[in-house]
Amino acid sequence: MCLRITLYAIPFSTHTEAGPKLDVQQVLSTVDDGGGTACGVENARVTYLDSHGQKRAFEYIKFADSCNEGR
Incomplete structure (x- = not known):
């Protein structure tokens, strides 16, 4: 059995299906909405x-900032 995995790097500024490409100067x-200590999704x-x-x-x-802090 052989498993082949191909990884692609996507530049941060690339337009994705998740939203429009923004014109940010x-x-x-x-x-x-953060401030809590729980990891979760926030606006x-x-x-x-x-x-x-x-x-x-x-x-x-x-994702809340606390998700990246190992809590």
């Missing part, structure tokens, strides 16, 4: 300026 702020929001100087915001879900 400068990040103004990032906030999330987050990034406010940014696009390449035309327009202030925009993008809301998304992410």
Whole structure:
């Protein structure tokens, strides 16, 4: 029996099916619903300026920061 595994690296800035490619010139702020110690999914929001100087915001879900701290 032979198992072949091929891994592909995907650049962070590549457009994915998960969402649109954003035109971000400068990040103004990032906030999330976190604050708890439990690992889980939480809402987050990034406010940014696009390449035309327009202030925009993008809301998304992410794993809580505590998920990366070995808790």
